[in-house]
Amino acid sequence: MERNEFIKSLGLGVALICTGSCMSGCGGSKSNDPTPSPGGSTGGSTGGGGVSGTKVNLDLGSQLTTVGSFTTISGVLFIRLAAGNALSSFTATQASCPHQGGGLNWIQANNMIQCSLHSAQYTAAGAVVSQPVGGGSTSALKVYSLAIVGTTLTATVA
Ligand code: FES
Incomplete structure (x- = not known):
């Protein structure tokens, strides 16, 4: 093998090794890319306290169409x-009870939110209107600010 041929084959080998490590590096970084959260009622934000500034949308064209609905x-x-x-016309609060995380429902007949x-x-x-039955105490619910654009009602979880 002549010197030129040896250098060419060496260069090709190095190029293949670099390409391989670059490809695996690129593949790894893709898996770490954050996936944008889709808006709307199918949004992937977390329940409970949520993240500061998270917006949760609701379509008034199809949801909360009657007084007392929730x-x-x-x-x-x-x-x-x-x-x-x-x-x-609306309010938005945290959906889980501060006492022990029970689900909250609106009771239209009593005009209040009640823990299940x-x-x-x-x-x-x-x-708070009444404390948990059976002991313990709860605290006031977080109430979220609302905005309406068109038929989209948006709560900002702060
Ligand atoms: S979890 Fe709501 S009153 Fe206990």
Whole structure:
């Protein structure tokens, strides 16, 4: 083998090794790319306290169409309190009870939020009305700020 041929074959080998390590490096970084969270009711935000600044959307064209209706999306309890799509027609609170994490429901007949586990009750503004049945104590609910654009109601989890 002449010197030129040896250098060429050596260069080709080094190039193949570099290409291989670059490809594996690129593949690894792709798996670490954050996946953007889709908006809307199918959003992937977490329940409970949520992350500061997380927005949770609801479509008023198909959800909360009647006064007294409520739904939980991504840890947010949305309630329609009045007709129309004004901000004052809605409230949004945390969806899990501060006592022990029970699910919260809006009881239209009583005009309050009630826990499904130990029946603690809260106003639509999140204030405690009655403590858990059977002992223990709970605290006021987090209430989230709302915005309406078109038929999209958005709660900002802060
Ligand atoms: S978890 Fe809600 S009152 Fe106990």
